[in-house]
Amino acid sequence: MTMTDIVQISHTTVPLDKATAAIAVGIAKGTSLGVPFTITVIDAGGFLVAAHRMDGAALASIETSASKAATALLFAQPTRDLVDAVQPGAPLFTIAAATRAPLAFVPGGVPLTDAGGIVIGAVGAGGGAPDEDHEVAAAAAAAL
Numbered sequence: 001m002t003m004t005d006i007v008q009i010s011h012t013t014v015p016l017d018k019a020t021a022a023i024a025v026g027i028a029k030g031t032s033l034g035v036p037f038t039i040t041v042i043d044a045g046g047f048l049v050a051a052h053r054m055d056g057a058a059l060a061s062i063e064t065s066a067s068k069a070a071t072a073l074l075f076a077q078p079t080r081d082l083v084d085a086v087q088p089g090a091p092l093f094t095i096a097a098a099t100r101a102p103l104a105f106v107p108g109g110v111p112l113t114d115a116g117g118i119v120i121g122a123v124g125a126g127g128g129a130p131d132e133d134h135e136v137a138a139a140a141a142a143a144l
Helices: 016-033 060-075 130-142
Strands: 038-043 048-053 109-113 119-126
Touching: 016 038, 016 048, 016 119, 016 130, 038 060, 038 130, 048 060, 060 109, 060 119, 060 130, 109 130, 119 130
Parallel strands: none
Antiparallel strands: 038 048, 038 119, 109 119
16 A cells, blocks of 8 residues: 555544634623633544634633533533533542643533544633633534
8 A cells, every 4th residue: 555545534523614613603692691712623533624713712612612522522511511520539539630631621622523422622712700601512512
């Protein structure tokens, strides 16, 4: 086999045009809230498809949006629903110490699923209050 024989290694689970459209919905939601956000879309492998930092969004939101997306992907549920599971005495309290993955157990990450309910990626939003982050990520995810 030569390099010219390789047509495609894996399929794209979240096409760039759909990720960009989802980010546009997130930007609109952030604008309506009056808060600048960073919105990140990743594929099923946890790799970046697209990201956008609105003018004025906190620098930390670049990393937090990506971490929230990764956490939503790995646990196949919104990060908002995981907050209680990582509190002292809860089942996942020490999970962050058991992985090298940058996890964020705060609202703002939402998994993306296909029509069959299979997780194909995730959206993360950072820059606002936790509930605002979730609202922006959920709006972006709904656009897909």
